[in-house]
Amino acid sequence: MNALRRIWAALRPGGLLLNLLPDTSHRAVEVSVGGAILRLGHLDATPRDIQDVHVTFAALQAALDARLFVLERETRFMFVDHFDTVESWLTYVAEHEQGVSIQASLLARARELLPPLTAGEVRISCEFYAARLWRP
């Protein structure tokens, strides 16, 4: 809520807040190979990820209740990360997504479908929430 109050103060009256929020609790793992896309499962969200989403939505609702902002539009869209190999995906997770656990069976299936030197990719799809809020 403190961040939203600072943002409110920084905006001119009539200004707009664009808020983008990934729903990391619903990230699908797919492998694309040979022209086919195979869904392997989901990544398990960390408890912290789930808590962060709840905290953010609660803060937004509090700001709306306090009439700091008026919700004008909201939508959802899919954001897809593409990795050319299973190893490049794992390297990215190790560097940028500490705490994300990948089920052993899912990883084994990915490696089976996309062995090294095979043309294809790993796709991680995440649903994003986007909202436009107006500052009175």
Add this chain to the structure above:
Amino acid sequence: MAIAHDPEEAETRVIHDLIDFSSTDVLEVGCGNGRLTWRYADRTRAVLALDPDADAIEQARASLPEPLRHTVTFQVADITSVEVPPAAFDVVVCSYSL
């Protein structure tokens, strides 16, 4: 190692559908390495992009396209503590940073 984030540009379509960035003064909160900034900054008058992660801001500055050098300013800062001018921005962009 090849990685592509949202090459379909679904995010770009959505943000431009929701916001007309033409000639706006924008504050971006939690800009990270500038991945989102590049998707709208060319239409704005000016962008002040903040992130508390100094390494991410360094990456963003290093990859700042030449045509945007006079438009975008990156700053290591947290919105909850930094002093920003009051009522100075037309748009605030937040990506997973509230």
